[in-house]
Amino acid sequence: MLLSKNRVIRRRAVVGLLVAASLTLLTMSYREGSTGVVGSMQRGVVELTAPFASVAHRVTRPFVDGWHWTTGLVNARNQTAELKTLRTKLGLATARNTQLAAQLATAQALAKWGEQNPSFTRVSGSVIVQYHPLLSSTVMIGIGSDQGVAKNDAVVAPSSDGGGLVGRVSEVTGSTATVQLLLDPTTGVTAQVLGEQGALGTIVAATGTPGELNMLQVPNAVRVRKNDTVVTTGSGGRLNSLYPDGLAIGRVSQATPVDGSPNMQIQVTPFVDFTNLDGVIVLETHH
Amino acid sequence: MAGLDYLKALVCVFVLVVVQVSVTPQFYPLGGGPDLVAILVVALALWRGLELAAVAGFAGGFLLDALLYQHLGMTSLAYLACAWAVTTFSGRGEAGAGMLEPAPPRPLPWVIAGALLVEIGLVAVEVLLGYGYDIGYLVWHQIVPSILQTTLLALILLPLLRRLFRPARMRANVSTATAV
Numbered sequence: 001m002l003l004s005k006n007r008v009i010r011r012r013a014v015v016g017l018l019v020a021a022s023l024t025l026l027t028m029s030y031r032e033g034s035t036g037v038v039g040s041m042q043r044g045v046v047e048l049t050a051p052f053a054s055v056a057h058r059v060t061r062p063f064v065d066g067w068h069w070t071t072g073l074v075n076a077r078n079q080t081a082e083l084k085t086l087r088t089k090l091g092l093a094t095a096r097n098t099q100l101a102a103q104l105a106t107a108q109a110l111a112k113w114g115e116q117n118p119s120f121t122r123v124s125g126s127v128i129v130q131y132h133p134l135l136s137s138t139v140m141i142g143i144g145s146d147q148g149v150a151k152n153d154a155v156v157a158p159s160s161d162g163g164g165l166v167g168r169v170s171e172v173t174g175s176t177a178t179v180q181l182l183l184d185p186t187t188g189v190t191a192q193v194l195g196e197q198g199a200l201g202t203i204v205a206a207t208g209t210p211g212e213l214n215m216l217q218v219p220n221a222v223r224v225r226k227n228d229t230v231v232t233t234g235s236g237g238r239l240n241s242l243y244p245d246g247l248a249i250g251r252v253s254q255a256t257p258v259d260g261s262p263n264m265q266i267q268v269t270p271f272v273d274f275t276n277l278d279g280v281i282v283l284e285t286h287h
Numbered sequence: 288m289a290g291l292d293y294l295k296a297l298v299c300v301f302v303l304v305v306v307q308v309s310v311t312p313q314f315y316p317l318g319g320g321p322d323l324v325a326i327l328v329v330a331l332a333l334w335r336g337l338e339l340a341a342v343a344g345f346a347g348g349f350l351l352d353a354l355l356y357q358h359l360g361m362t363s364l365a366y367l368a369c370a371w372a373v374t375t376f377s378g379r380g381e382a383g384a385g386m387l388e389p390a391p392p393r394p395l396p397w398v399i400a401g402a403l404l405v406e407i408g409l410v411a412v413e414v415l416l417g418y419g420y421d422i423g424y425l426v427w428h429q430i431v432p433s434i435l436q437t438t439l440l441a442l443i444l445l446p447l448l449r450r451l452f453r454p455a456r457m458r459a460n461v462s463t464a465t466a467v
Contacts, residue, residue: 011338018345018367025349025360038359045353049301053309053354064313 106279109158113281116162120244121284123147127277128176137184137205141280144175154243154283155179157272164271165189165232165247166280177282182213182249183274190241191215191249193266194229198222203230203249206267211274213250215266222264224255230268244285292335295451296343299327304350311436319432321440322402324351328366329401330448332373333391340370358416365408369401394445395438402437406430 025038032038110124125143143149155166167187171178180187185205193199193215199222206212218224230252234245250270258265303323311320324347332340344366352359373379377392410425 011336014338015341015367015371018341019364022345022348022360022363022367025352025363026358027360029352029358029360034356041359042353042356045350049305049308049350049354052301052305056305056309057313060310060313064310067314 102278106158109163110279110281113156113158113163121148122281123149123284124279124281125149125177126279130277137181137187138170139179139181139277141177141179141282142175143282144173144177146174148284149177149282150284152242152285154247154285155280156247156283157277157280159271159273162271163248163281165243165249166272166274166277168242169282179280181274182270183211189243189249190233190235191230192233193218193222193224193252194231196222196224196228199224199228200233201263201266203268209267211270212253213268213270215252215268216263218264218266219262220257220264224252224264224266226252226255228252228255242285244283292339292452293342296327296331296335296339297346299448299451300324300343300347300350303327304347304354308351308354319429319436321436322405322433323437323440323444324348324366325369325402325405325437326398326441326444327448328370329373329398330394330445331452332370332401333377333379333394333397334449334452336379337370337374340374341367344370361412361416362405362409364412365405368408369405372404373397373401395441398441398445399434399438402434403430406433 028036029038034042106126114122114124123143125141125147127139128142129140141155149169149172151169151172153169155168156163157166165182167179167181167184169177170180182189182203183205185207187204189203191201191203199218201215201218203213203215206214215230228251230249232241232243232245232247232249234241234243248271250268252266253269254265254267256265303326307321307323311323324344328340328344328347331343345363348361348363348366349359351357351362377397379391406429410420410430414420
């Protein structure tokens with residue numbers, strides 16, 4: 001019983017001594033920081049253990065490398081999956097960005113055309129249905145009579161050259177309108193070559209060259225040169241034209257006299273790219 | 288026999304501290320790190336009693352604080368508390384005269400509890416000393432990973448320590464007490 005008590009006392013004394021030592025060390029450590037006795041104790045311990053730590057580090061290095069290689073492999077697999085997802089997202093974002101940039105460019109071109117031609121009352125819209133223009137000579141636009149569009153209104157589209165005539169409205173509903181393009185072989189527009197006296201004629205779709213226009217009934221005597229600009233005249237003999245005058249149509253790409261014929265053969269490249277119509281402007285000319 | 292135990296315990300402390308500060312940080316998969324000294328302290332508390340566990344805990348804490356340039360005595364206090372709590376609550380503390388000490392319990396749950404106590408104790412001491420910590424970060428990036436890794440390593444380390452400090456179901460020194 002006595003020895004057991006001694007054992008208990010010794011145990012408590014040892015623990016109490018260790019607690020007191022810990023608190024003393026803590027207090028000294030706070031007071032002295034890394035200087036004095038505490039600092040030299042720490043440096044001594046580091047010097048004592050450094051060689052062992054170095055050896056342990058070196059011995060375990062291959063295992064550590066193996067571990068890192070394994071975990072790196074797992075991480076690489078996860079990262080590959082993440083990268084695939086990110087690439088898909090990036091592709092979608094890029095496509096959306098491109099679409100928005102195209103819409104912005106169209107809107108800017110429409111606004112610019114409006115600023116350059118302030119005399120027209122106009123309404124802007126987008127092409128919502130377009131077949132291949134060489135197979136179908138009409139497009140549908142997303143504005144109709146509710147927005148002020150009327151049958152036979154002239155339709156223009158902005159382009160890098162400032163914009164050009166697209167055609168005219170052939171059918172109209174409340175919210176849509178069908179536009180008959182200049183490429184329609186059944187339509188014609190009275191036009192003139194800018195700067196050339198008497199260079200009047202009719203623009204029709206070129207039969208042998210898809211996407212191009214021909215200018216008919218221009219006498220051989222008139223001087224027409226390549227790159228001359230062709231615009232609407234606004235009149236068609238006895239009758240007024242459906243189109244207002246001065247709307248750009250295209251540029252002369254070829255002008256050659258024809259033997260045995262009183263008229264020249266003139267080919268006109270339209271300013272408008274009919275294969276890529278997007279934003280259009282309807283000129284409210286028939287109200 | 289007791290002297291040999293002290294020698295073995297101090298060698299173990301030294302080896303485990305070196306491994307803890309130089310090897311295990313390279314394997315941290317989740318943050319935190321395993322507490323090998325806590326495993327030793329709990330094992331000694333269960334198999335050899337408070338005295339040896341307290342000495343080992345104090346030495347281990349001192350070495351860790353010194354090597355990591357922390358305030359000396361802080362980790363020692365945490366390990367001392369761990370040793371005291373494990374011996375007290377596992378019933379391995381102070382057997383009375385003539386009483387048989389109970390068989391040591393399974394060590395793994397006590398290792399988990401002891402390591403948790405050390406982690407919480409260290410955080411508590413640091414908070415008391417004025418360090419500001421985000422509790423959520425401490426729990427999920429320090430305490431939980433540390434406990435998990437300590438538990439996993441205890442599965443390997445405990446059998447080795449058991450060979451060194453084979454638990455003996457010792458009878459208290461009744462004959463001597465009676466003689467006296």
